[in-house]
Amino acid sequence: MDKNISVFVVDDESHGLESLTEIIQSIPHTKLCGKAKSVKEALDISNNTHIDLLVLDFHLGDGTGLAISEALNLMHKTIIVSADASVRHDVEQMNIPFLLKPISSKELESKIDQISSNTHKEVK
Numbered sequence: 001m002d003k004n005i006s007v008f009v010v011d012d013e014s015h016g017l018e019s020l021t022e023i024i025q026s027i028p029h030t031k032l033c034g035k036a037k038s039v040k041e042a043l044d045i046s047n048n049t050h051i052d053l054l055v056l057d058f059h060l061g062d063g064t065g066l067a068i069s070e071a072l073n074l075m076h077k078t079i080i081v082s083a084d085a086s087v088r089h090d091v092e093q094m095n096i097p098f099l100l101k102p103i104s105s106k107e108l109e110s111k112i113d114q115i116s117s118n119t120h121k122e123v124k
Contacts, residue, residue: 005116006033006050010042011057023105039063058082079111
């Protein structure tokens with residue numbers, strides 16, 4: 001891959017946000033372009049940020065990760081993470097990759113590669 005993927009992460013739990021941040025920073029072809037702890041904060045920060053991919057916790061204090069993805073029109077470039085296994089089916093029915101917390105760097109890297117290979121053809 002010749003280009004870094006700009007990844008924006010959102011998790012309302014400090015430990016989850018730090019874990020996602022560390023994983024993103026450990027994946028060679030990705031760069032962290034921003035992070036937030038709420039829907040509002042994510043939408044505010046993302047206004048001036050180029051985002052290739054979203055990694056979002058499903059349950060946030062002021063809404064869901066899907067609300068961010070929809071607002072930014074990036075549903076096809078989103079990975080949802082959650083400790084709540086009951087949301088997996090609904091998320092996957094929308095063709096959005098889902099990872100159950102705690103996640104491993106290998107799992108996340110695999111999902112990022114999957115999405116970037118599917119959308120890389122669109123970006124010339």
